[in-house]
Amino acid sequence: MHLPINAILELLPLLAAASPAPSNGYRIPLKKRSTMTNPDGTVNAPALRRGVDDSMAKMKRGFAAYEKNTGMKHPLDTATDSHSKRKTGSVRLTDYDQELWYGQISVGTPPKTYTVDFDTGSSDLFLPGPNCDDTNCAGHKVYNPSQSSTSVDVHETFSLMYGDGSSVSGEQYNDTVTIAGLTAKQQRLGAASTYSSGFSKDNFPADGLMGMGYKSISEYDADPVFASLVAQGQTTEPVFAFNLASTGSELFIGGTDGSKYTGGLTYTPVTNQGYWQVNLQSVEFRGRQVLGQIDSIIDTGTTLIVGDEGRVRELYDAIPGSQDATLQVGMGFFTVPCNAIPTIGLTFGGRTFDISPETFNLGPVESGSNRCVGGVVGQSSLDNFWIVGDVFLRNVYTAFDMGQNQVGFAKLS
Numbered sequence: 469m470h471l472p473i474n475a476i477l478e479l480l481p482l483l484a485a486a487s488p489a490p491s492n493g494y495r496i497p498l499k500k501r502s503t504m505t506n507p508d509g510t511v512n513a514p515a516l517r518r519g520v521d522d523s524m525a526k527m528k529r530g531f532a533a534y535e536k537n538t539g540m541k542h543p544l545d546t547a548t549d550s551h552s553k554r555k556t557g558s559v560r561l562t563d564y565d566q567e568l569w570y571g572q573i574s575v576g577t578p579p580k581t582y583t584v585d586f587d588t589g590s591s592d593l594f595l596p597g598p599n600c601d602d603t604n605c606a607g608h609k610v611y612n613p614s615q616s617s618t619s620v621d622v623h624e625t626f627s628l629m630y631g632d633g634s635s636v637s638g639e640q641y642n643d644t645v646t647i648a649g650l651t652a653k654q655q656r657l658g659a660a661s662t663y664s665s666g667f668s669k670d671n672f673p674a675d676g677l678m679g680m681g682y683k684s685i686s687e688y689d690a691d692p693v694f695a696s697l698v699a700q701g702q703t704t705e706p707v708f709a710f711n712l713a714s715t716g717s718e719l720f721i722g723g724t725d726g727s728k729y730t731g732g733l734t735y736t737p738v739t740n741q742g743y744w745q746v747n748l749q750s751v752e753f754r755g756r757q758v759l760g761q762i763d764s765i766i767d768t769g770t771t772l773i774v775g776d777e778g779r780v781r782e783l784y785d786a787i788p789g790s791q792d793a794t795l796q797v798g799m800g801f802f803t804v805p806c807n808a809i810p811t812i813g814l815t816f817g818g819r820t821f822d823i824s825p826e827t828f829n830l831g832p833v834e835s836g837s838n839r840c841v842g843g844v845v846g847q848s849s850l851d852n853f854w855i856v857g858d859v860f861l862r863n864v865y866t867a868f869d870m871g872q873n874q875v876g877f878a879k880l881s
């Protein structure tokens with residue numbers, strides 16, 4: 469089921485320019501790369517584990533940046549260091565893949581185009597810089613500040629640690645960044661001199677990454693691109709929105725794209741302006757609430773739904789036929805019968821949105837198996853919040869409103 473769709477998406481041409489939309493905003497077509505499954509449709513367990521590790525590392529980075537920037541501990545950062553250090557003994561394969569959504573931006577004067585992964589779970593923009601001579605930068609388009617008349621060296625370094633312990637690090641610059649025809653001047657970005665293995669061309673097709681969270685979790689302690697666009701009066705509305713459905717996926721800047729959803733958007737307030745953090749009111753199965761009141765982070769850069777071990781286990785306990793899959797897949801993973809994939813509902817702002825069986829099901833454990841891996845995964849290092857990623861977001865239209873500080877969800881059209 470996953471494969472034909474992915475194959476089609478791979479064939480979609482990466483459209484060069486954003487097109488003006490009928491309403492007030494601009495759309496960027498997104499390309500999707502997903503290899504969380506093997507060619508035979510079974511799950512790629514190392515890739516799944518690595519994805520979870522990277523999401524956890526990202527949360528730790530954001531918490532550390534938040535504390536540095538605000539002088540306060542992030543309210544969700546309650547795990548102690550020893551607790552959250554889960555360098556397990558499992559083998560980390562150097563060859564792994566991840567699921568990500570990427571599209572084009574341009575940087576510098578004259579502008580050069582780059583592809584970036586749009587990540588609502590972080591807040592910094594970086595590209596490979598001219599000094600990156602490690603193999604992980606090979607094949608990516610380089611941002612060379614000396615070839616841009618608007619680049620300014622801000623004389624600061626940066627270092628972002630990833631799930632495998634390697635980092636993306638380099639120098640910070642200010643430069644002009646254009647996304648969907650909207651321009652942010654003096655935008656902070658990183659020119660990386662090292663790229664972690666997760667960003668090698670094989671694993672990461674985009675050139676760089678663009679964080680779309682709030683400034684408080686920025687490693688640079690600088691306005692992220694979208695905040696700059698808003699501050700510089702570039703957007704009609706201080707809103708961006710994602711359609712991550714299998715077809716016609718796009719990032720919409722400056723409002724929402726009415727052609728992509730039906731009915732209204734149901735909003736829920738951002739409870740802390742760092743991540744896109746909102747209250748997940750309930751997790752439902754067969755119309756019944758199994759879990760309630762969970763702090764959650766809406767993250768386009770996370771493939772799965774990652775939650776605390778205890779509540780994730782509670783959820784699977786309510787699903788007939790579910791089994792712990794620690795040994796077959798990895799810590800915190802569960803399987804369900806392939807012929808009885810559950811429909812789980814998540815409630816935000818009083819409205820329940822279903823996770824379709826197709827998106828919940830990550831694929832069979834092995835060829836011919838009737839055990840399928842579930843898209844909700846537990847983590848012992850995560851004790852009080854959930855990361856809500858693509859497994860949910862592919863089912864809804866999602867609006868990120870930096871003006872009213874709220875997240876809106878709607879039914880896809």
Ligand SMILES: *[C@@H]1O[C@H](CO)[C@@H](O)[C@H](O)[C@H]1NC(C)=O
Binds near residue numbers: 621622642655656691
């Ligand atoms: C970089 O840009 C910010 C505004 O985004 C500005 O405040 C800062 O002074 C700039 N730094 C340099 C070195 O020009």
